[in-house]
Amino acid sequence: MKDGQFVMLPRHELPHEPDGSRNFNESVYTNAFDTASPVGGWMRLGNRVNEGYAELSVCLYLPDGRIACQFARPQITSNDRFDAGGLSYEVIEPLKSVSMTYSGDLIIVEDPEALRDPASLFQGGQRLPGRAHWVHEAESPVHGGEPADDSVQTMYGRDFSLGHFNQHGRARGEIRVGDQSWTIDGRGWRDHSWGPRYWQAIYFYRLFIANFPNGDGFMLLKITDRAGRVRREGVLLVDGRYEPVLDLDVSTEWTGDRDPAFVRLGVLTANRKARIDAEILQLAPLRNRRRAGDEILLSRIAEGFTRFHWNGQQGRGMTEYIERLEDGNLAGFPL
Incomplete structure (x- = not known):
């Protein structure tokens, strides 16, 4: 193929x-x-x-x-x-x-x-x-x-x-x-x-994965490098076919611990516009650390069990926020 x-x-x-x-x-x-x-x-x-x-x-x-x-x-x-x-x-x-x-x-x-x-x-x-x-x-x-x-x-x-x-x-x-x-x-x-x-090669990204009872779903990725260049990737799954993403907007509501709590997504494909809401039900605040010479490099990996709402349907899946942690600062917060 x-x-x-x-x-x-x-x-x-x-x-x-x-x-x-x-x-x-x-x-x-x-x-x-x-x-x-x-x-x-x-x-x-x-x-x-x-x-x-x-x-x-x-x-x-x-x-x-x-x-x-x-x-x-x-x-x-x-x-x-x-x-x-x-x-x-x-x-x-x-x-x-x-x-x-x-x-x-x-x-x-x-x-x-x-x-x-x-x-x-x-x-x-x-x-x-x-x-x-x-x-x-x-x-x-x-x-x-x-x-x-x-x-x-x-x-x-x-x-x-x-x-x-x-x-x-x-x-x-x-x-x-x-x-x-x-x-x-x-x-x-x-x-x-x-x-x-290396996990630390990711400066920051936001990833959303979902399935719905009728078989529809999506994988949506917004990824940003250290220079601020942004790529929007992914697909909507509709009626068994993938529709590539042309544009993706991500708006995050945060907790006091700088964790994602609720996300509003706007998605554009060649066939449709989609508004998707993501309610994070349970978050696992994980991290990855790697030694590079005398330096310890840290990344936050937030793994959220999420309830998604799209087109009148409710589905389940994952929200994943990965970002470098530098001097106590999260690279992507509060974006």
């Missing part, structure tokens, strides 16, 4: 040969949310084989407001599979169906504010055995792929990933935490990327 800018073949579903860059990363991500109840979450595994570890992230939003999560850096020695630290990803049918499963301890977060001090949370937080599993079946085309040539801009920029694709789908599975369990019968979204990556 080739759309003039990107090439997407079944083999791109499988792990790629790492290049020589120390920070080569190959990442798979899925999210899934139940249609009938406010439960769901996301899982990500990013292989950094040239650094000898994988980035493991599991974040589950439970109906009572708790978050069950796990973050780890299990050791790996090859990039021939997505399977580390109890988290695994399987391609059932390329471009059509995948599954993701985590089995292991989960940290139970009663108050998301505890995530601002992860060292204390990881040391003394309550833990329960858990399992999350879901299967994604495609309900959309694949968006993205490998750039057709060196002139093509990638989704997040070539200093964050080279190849990248994503897809909306039907999601079914189960979440278990301790002796409680919840069924996932709804929809979700997935992506897969590969190439050199």
Whole structure:
């Protein structure tokens, strides 16, 4: 499959040969949310084989407001599979169906504010055995792929990933935490990327991912570099077809902790104008840190379980705000 800018073949579903860059990363991500109840979450595994570890992230939003999560850096020695630290990803049918499963301890977060001090949370937080599993079946085309040539801009920029694709789908599975369990019968979204990556390559961006009960959805990205240059990317999914975004406005209402609470989105495609409201129900205030010589580089990664309203429908999904943190200042706040 080739759309003039990107090439997407079944083999791109499988792990790629790492290049020589120390920070080569190959990442798979899925999210899934139940249609009938406010439960769901996301899982990500990013292989950094040239650094000898994988980035493991599991974040589950439970109906009572708790978050069950796990973050780890299990050791790996090859990039021939997505399977580390109890988290695994399987391609059932390329471009059509995948599954993701985590089995292991989960940290139970009663108050998301505890995530601002992860060292204390990881040391003394309550833990329960858990399992999350879901299967994604495609309900959309694949968006993205490998750039057709060196002139093509990638989704997040070539200093964050080279190849990248994503897809909306039907999601079914189960979440278990301790002796409680919840069924996932709804929809979700997935992506897969590969190439050199440091999180701090992102100056700031705002990402919105949603699914609606009738099968519509969207992925919307507004990304800004240090020089103030802005790109607006993404798609609306309408009646099983992707409509590329031509313009995107983002207006954020913030909490006193500088976290996003409510967002108003204006979207333009060749076929329609859309007004979308995003109410963040539960926020996981995460961060990423990296040592560069004698300097510690920090990024805020705010992951919000979100209820979206669009065209008379209510859907669920994720809001993700990433930005560099410099001298205590968030690069994108209050934009």
